[in-house]
Amino acid sequence: MSKKIPHKLIQQRSNCPIATALDVVGDKWTLLLIRDIGLLNKHRNKDFQEAREGIPTNILANRLKQLVERGLLEKQLYQEHPPRYEYHLTESGKGMLPVVKAMAKWAAHHVEGVEIPKGIGKR
Amino acid sequence: MSKKIPHKLIQQRSNCPIATALDVVGDKWTLLLIRDIGLLNKHRNKDFQEAREGIPTNILANRLKQLVERGLLEKQLYQEHPPRYEYHLTESGKGMLPVVKAMAKWAAHHVEGVEIPKGIGKR
Numbered sequence: 001m002s003k004k005i006p007h008k009l010i011q012q013r014s015n016c017p018i019a020t021a022l023d024v025v026g027d028k029w030t031l032l033l034i035r036d037i038g039l040l041n042k043h044r045n046k047d048f049q050e051a052r053e054g055i056p057t058n059i060l061a062n063r064l065k066q067l068v069e070r071g072l073l074e075k076q077l078y079q080e081h082p083p084r085y086e087y088h089l090t091e092s093g094k095g096m097l098p099v100v101k102a103m104a105k106w107a108a109h110h111v112e113g114v115e116i117p118k119g120i121g122k123r
Numbered sequence: 124m125s126k127k128i129p130h131k132l133i134q135q136r137s138n139c140p141i142a143t144a145l146d147v148v149g150d151k152w153t154l155l156l157i158r159d160i161g162l163l164n165k166h167r168n169k170d171f172q173e174a175r176e177g178i179p180t181n182i183l184a185n186r187l188k189q190l191v192e193r194g195l196l197e198k199q200l201y202q203e204h205p206p207r208y209e210y211h212l213t214e215s216g217k218g219m220l221p222v223v224k225a226m227a228k229w230a231a232h233h234v235e236g237v238e239i240p241k242g243i244g245k246r
Binding site: 004005006007010013014015016017018019020021022023024025026027028029031032035051052053054071092095096098099100102103104105106107108109110111112113114115116117 | 144221
Protein backbone atom coordinates (compact mmCIF):
# COMPACT_ATOMS: atom_id res chain seq x y z
CA MET A 1 0.00 0.00 0.00
CA SER A 2 1.47 3.35 -1.02
CA LYS A 3 1.19 6.39 1.22
CA LYS A 4 -2.22 8.04 0.96
CA ILE A 5 -2.62 11.48 -0.60
CA PRO A 6 -2.85 14.04 2.22
CA HIS A 7 -5.94 16.29 2.32
CA LYS A 8 -3.91 19.44 1.88
CA LEU A 9 -2.93 18.48 -1.67
CA ILE A 10 -6.54 18.30 -2.84
CA GLN A 11 -9.17 21.00 -2.66
CA GLN A 12 -11.95 18.71 -1.54
CA ARG A 13 -15.55 19.86 -1.96
CA SER A 14 -16.69 17.12 0.43
CA ASN A 15 -15.32 13.86 1.79
CA CYS A 16 -17.48 11.81 -0.61
CA PRO A 17 -15.09 9.43 -2.39
CA ILE A 18 -16.64 10.17 -5.79
CA ALA A 19 -16.40 13.93 -5.35
CA THR A 20 -12.83 13.51 -4.08
CA ALA A 21 -11.79 11.48 -7.13
CA LEU A 22 -13.33 14.22 -9.30
CA ASP A 23 -11.36 16.82 -7.35
CA VAL A 24 -8.27 14.99 -8.63
CA VAL A 25 -9.23 13.89 -12.16
CA GLY A 26 -12.44 15.84 -12.88
CA ASP A 27 -11.42 17.58 -16.09
CA LYS A 28 -11.08 16.75 -19.78
CA TRP A 29 -7.32 16.10 -19.80
CA THR A 30 -5.99 14.40 -16.68
CA LEU A 31 -7.31 10.93 -17.43
CA LEU A 32 -5.98 11.16 -20.99
CA LEU A 33 -2.48 11.33 -19.51
CA ILE A 34 -3.25 8.28 -17.37
CA ARG A 35 -4.39 6.60 -20.63
CA ASP A 36 -1.24 7.63 -22.52
CA ILE A 37 1.10 6.38 -19.81
CA GLY A 38 -0.79 3.34 -18.57
CA LEU A 39 -2.36 1.98 -21.74
CA LEU A 40 -0.45 3.48 -24.68
CA ASN A 41 3.06 3.17 -23.22
CA LYS A 42 3.89 6.86 -23.71
CA HIS A 43 6.11 8.48 -21.13
CA ARG A 44 7.68 11.64 -22.46
CA ASN A 45 6.48 15.21 -22.99
CA LYS A 46 6.84 14.89 -26.75
CA ASP A 47 4.66 11.74 -26.75
CA PHE A 48 1.89 13.50 -24.83
CA GLN A 49 1.98 16.47 -27.19
CA GLU A 50 1.56 14.16 -30.16
CA ALA A 51 -1.71 12.65 -28.90
CA ARG A 52 -4.59 13.23 -31.30
CA GLU A 53 -6.56 15.32 -28.83
CA GLY A 54 -4.00 18.13 -28.99
CA ILE A 55 -3.44 18.98 -25.34
CA PRO A 56 -2.31 22.61 -24.95
CA THR A 57 1.28 22.75 -23.59
CA ASN A 58 0.40 24.90 -20.58
CA ILE A 59 -2.33 22.45 -19.54
CA LEU A 60 0.03 19.51 -20.10
CA ALA A 61 2.68 21.04 -17.84
CA ASN A 62 0.09 21.86 -15.17
CA ARG A 63 -1.50 18.40 -15.16
CA LEU A 64 1.83 16.55 -15.06
CA LYS A 65 2.94 18.71 -12.12
CA GLN A 66 -0.32 18.10 -10.24
CA LEU A 67 -0.22 14.36 -10.86
CA VAL A 68 3.36 14.14 -9.58
CA GLU A 69 2.56 16.28 -6.49
CA ARG A 70 -0.45 14.12 -5.70
CA GLY A 71 1.50 10.93 -6.15
CA LEU A 72 -0.24 9.43 -9.19
CA LEU A 73 2.88 9.83 -11.36
CA GLU A 74 6.58 9.66 -10.68
CA LYS A 75 9.31 11.36 -12.70
CA GLN A 76 12.43 9.57 -13.87
CA LEU A 77 15.42 11.48 -15.28
CA TYR A 78 16.35 10.06 -18.68
CA GLN A 79 18.69 12.79 -19.93
CA GLU A 80 20.97 15.00 -17.85
CA HIS A 81 21.87 17.92 -20.13
CA PRO A 82 19.36 19.45 -20.40
CA PRO A 83 17.44 17.52 -17.74
CA ARG A 84 14.46 15.63 -19.17
CA TYR A 85 12.03 13.35 -17.44
CA GLU A 86 9.86 10.36 -18.19
CA TYR A 87 6.59 9.91 -16.34
CA HIS A 88 5.40 6.59 -14.94
CA LEU A 89 2.29 5.55 -13.03
CA THR A 90 2.65 4.89 -9.31
CA GLU A 91 0.43 2.40 -7.54
CA SER A 92 -2.08 5.20 -7.00
CA GLY A 93 -1.93 6.15 -10.70
CA LYS A 94 -2.46 2.52 -11.72
CA GLY A 95 -5.50 2.58 -9.46
CA MET A 96 -7.12 4.98 -11.95
CA LEU A 97 -6.91 2.48 -14.83
CA PRO A 98 -10.21 0.78 -13.90
CA VAL A 99 -11.87 4.23 -14.14
CA VAL A 100 -10.35 4.81 -17.58
CA LYS A 101 -11.34 1.35 -18.78
CA ALA A 102 -14.90 1.73 -17.51
CA MET A 103 -15.11 5.02 -19.48
CA ALA A 104 -13.86 3.30 -22.64
CA LYS A 105 -16.46 0.58 -22.23
CA TRP A 106 -19.23 3.15 -21.75
CA ALA A 107 -18.33 5.10 -24.88
CA ALA A 108 -17.95 1.97 -27.00
CA HIS A 109 -21.44 0.89 -25.93
CA HIS A 110 -23.23 4.20 -26.01
CA VAL A 111 -21.66 6.56 -28.57
CA GLU A 112 -22.05 6.18 -32.31
CA GLY A 113 -18.92 5.13 -34.18
CA VAL A 114 -16.71 4.63 -31.11
CA GLU A 115 -14.90 1.34 -30.65
CA ILE A 116 -12.28 0.07 -28.26
CA PRO A 117 -9.01 -0.25 -30.22
CA LYS A 118 -7.64 -3.78 -30.44
CA GLY A 119 -5.17 -4.53 -27.69
CA ILE A 120 -6.48 -1.92 -25.26
CA GLY A 121 -9.48 -3.86 -24.04
CA LYS A 122 -7.41 -6.79 -22.92
CA ARG A 123 -4.99 -5.00 -20.63
CA MET B 124 -29.60 -1.68 -26.29
CA SER B 125 -30.65 1.95 -26.29
CA LYS B 126 -29.99 4.20 -29.28
CA LYS B 127 -26.40 5.37 -29.46
CA ILE B 128 -25.53 9.03 -28.91
CA PRO B 129 -25.00 10.67 -32.33
CA HIS B 130 -21.65 12.36 -32.99
CA LYS B 131 -23.24 15.75 -33.48
CA LEU B 132 -24.28 15.95 -29.82
CA ILE B 133 -20.71 15.62 -28.56
CA GLN B 134 -17.74 17.80 -29.41
CA GLN B 135 -15.31 14.93 -29.82
CA ARG B 136 -11.59 15.67 -29.67
CA SER B 137 -10.86 12.24 -31.19
CA ASN B 138 -12.69 8.96 -31.59
CA CYS B 139 -10.76 7.37 -28.71
CA PRO B 140 -13.41 5.91 -26.38
CA ILE B 141 -11.71 7.34 -23.30
CA ALA B 142 -11.46 10.84 -24.77
CA THR B 143 -15.08 10.56 -25.93
CA ALA B 144 -16.31 9.61 -22.46
CA LEU B 145 -14.38 12.61 -21.10
CA ASP B 146 -16.04 14.81 -23.73
CA VAL B 147 -19.32 13.82 -22.05
CA VAL B 148 -18.44 13.62 -18.34
CA GLY B 149 -14.99 15.26 -18.11
CA ASP B 150 -15.73 17.93 -15.55
CA LYS B 151 -16.09 18.22 -11.77
CA TRP B 152 -19.90 18.10 -11.65
CA THR B 153 -21.51 15.80 -14.20
CA LEU B 154 -20.64 12.53 -12.49
CA LEU B 155 -21.86 13.92 -9.15
CA LEU B 156 -25.34 14.13 -10.69
CA ILE B 157 -25.01 10.53 -11.88
CA ARG B 158 -24.05 9.69 -8.28
CA ASP B 159 -27.00 11.62 -6.80
CA ILE B 160 -29.53 9.98 -9.10
CA GLY B 161 -28.07 6.49 -9.42
CA LEU B 162 -26.65 5.86 -5.97
CA LEU B 163 -28.28 8.35 -3.60
CA ASN B 164 -31.82 8.12 -4.97
CA LYS B 165 -32.16 11.87 -5.54
CA HIS B 166 -34.21 12.99 -8.51
CA ARG B 167 -35.31 16.59 -8.14
CA ASN B 168 -33.65 19.96 -8.59
CA LYS B 169 -33.99 20.74 -4.89
CA ASP B 170 -32.22 17.46 -3.99
CA PHE B 171 -29.28 18.24 -6.26
CA GLN B 172 -28.94 21.73 -4.82
CA GLU B 173 -28.78 20.28 -1.31
CA ALA B 174 -25.76 18.08 -2.06
CA ARG B 175 -22.79 18.92 0.14
CA GLU B 176 -20.59 19.96 -2.77
CA GLY B 177 -22.77 23.03 -3.43
CA ILE B 178 -23.27 22.89 -7.19
CA PRO B 179 -23.92 26.40 -8.60
CA THR B 180 -27.47 26.62 -9.99
CA ASN B 181 -26.37 27.71 -13.48
CA ILE B 182 -24.01 24.73 -13.73
CA LEU B 183 -26.73 22.41 -12.43
CA ALA B 184 -29.20 23.59 -15.09
CA ASN B 185 -26.56 23.28 -17.83
CA ARG B 186 -25.45 19.78 -16.85
CA LEU B 187 -29.00 18.44 -16.49
CA LYS B 188 -29.86 19.81 -19.94
CA GLN B 189 -26.75 18.28 -21.52
CA LEU B 190 -27.33 14.91 -19.88
CA VAL B 191 -30.93 14.83 -21.12
CA GLU B 192 -29.91 15.90 -24.66
CA ARG B 193 -27.24 13.22 -24.76
CA GLY B 194 -29.60 10.58 -23.47
CA LEU B 195 -27.99 9.75 -20.12
CA LEU B 196 -30.99 11.16 -18.20
CA GLU B 197 -34.70 11.28 -18.88
CA LYS B 198 -37.14 13.83 -17.47
CA GLN B 199 -40.46 12.87 -15.92
CA LEU B 200 -43.12 15.47 -15.16
CA TYR B 201 -44.17 15.15 -11.51
CA GLN B 202 -46.12 18.39 -11.09
CA GLU B 203 -48.12 20.22 -13.74
CA HIS B 204 -48.63 23.75 -12.37
CA PRO B 205 -45.94 24.93 -12.51
CA PRO B 206 -44.30 22.13 -14.49
CA ARG B 207 -41.58 20.35 -12.53
CA TYR B 208 -39.50 17.39 -13.52
CA GLU B 209 -37.73 14.46 -11.95
CA TYR B 210 -34.55 13.10 -13.51
CA HIS B 211 -33.85 9.40 -13.92
CA LEU B 212 -30.94 7.45 -15.41
CA THR B 213 -31.46 5.87 -18.81
CA GLU B 214 -29.62 2.69 -19.78
CA SER B 215 -26.77 4.88 -21.02
CA GLY B 216 -26.73 6.83 -17.75
CA LYS B 217 -26.68 3.59 -15.75
CA GLY B 218 -23.68 2.63 -17.88
CA MET B 219 -21.70 5.37 -16.12
CA LEU B 220 -22.21 3.82 -12.66
CA PRO B 221 -19.16 1.52 -13.02
CA VAL B 222 -17.07 4.65 -13.71
CA VAL B 223 -18.44 6.35 -10.60
CA LYS B 224 -17.88 3.25 -8.47
CA ALA B 225 -14.32 2.81 -9.73
CA MET B 226 -13.65 6.44 -8.75
CA ALA B 227 -15.06 5.85 -5.27
CA LYS B 228 -12.85 2.81 -4.86
CA TRP B 229 -9.78 4.75 -5.98
CA ALA B 230 -10.37 7.60 -3.52
CA ALA B 231 -11.12 5.25 -0.63
CA HIS B 232 -7.81 3.47 -1.27
CA HIS B 233 -5.59 6.41 -2.08
CA VAL B 234 -6.79 9.55 -0.31
CA GLU B 235 -6.38 10.18 3.40
CA GLY B 236 -9.60 10.10 5.40
CA VAL B 237 -11.90 9.07 2.56
CA GLU B 238 -14.14 6.07 3.00
CA ILE B 239 -16.94 4.54 1.00
CA PRO B 240 -20.17 5.20 2.97
CA LYS B 241 -21.97 2.11 4.18
CA GLY B 242 -24.58 0.93 1.74
CA ILE B 243 -23.04 2.54 -1.34
CA GLY B 244 -20.32 -0.03 -1.86
CA LYS B 245 -22.80 -2.87 -2.18
CA ARG B 246 -24.96 -1.47 -4.96
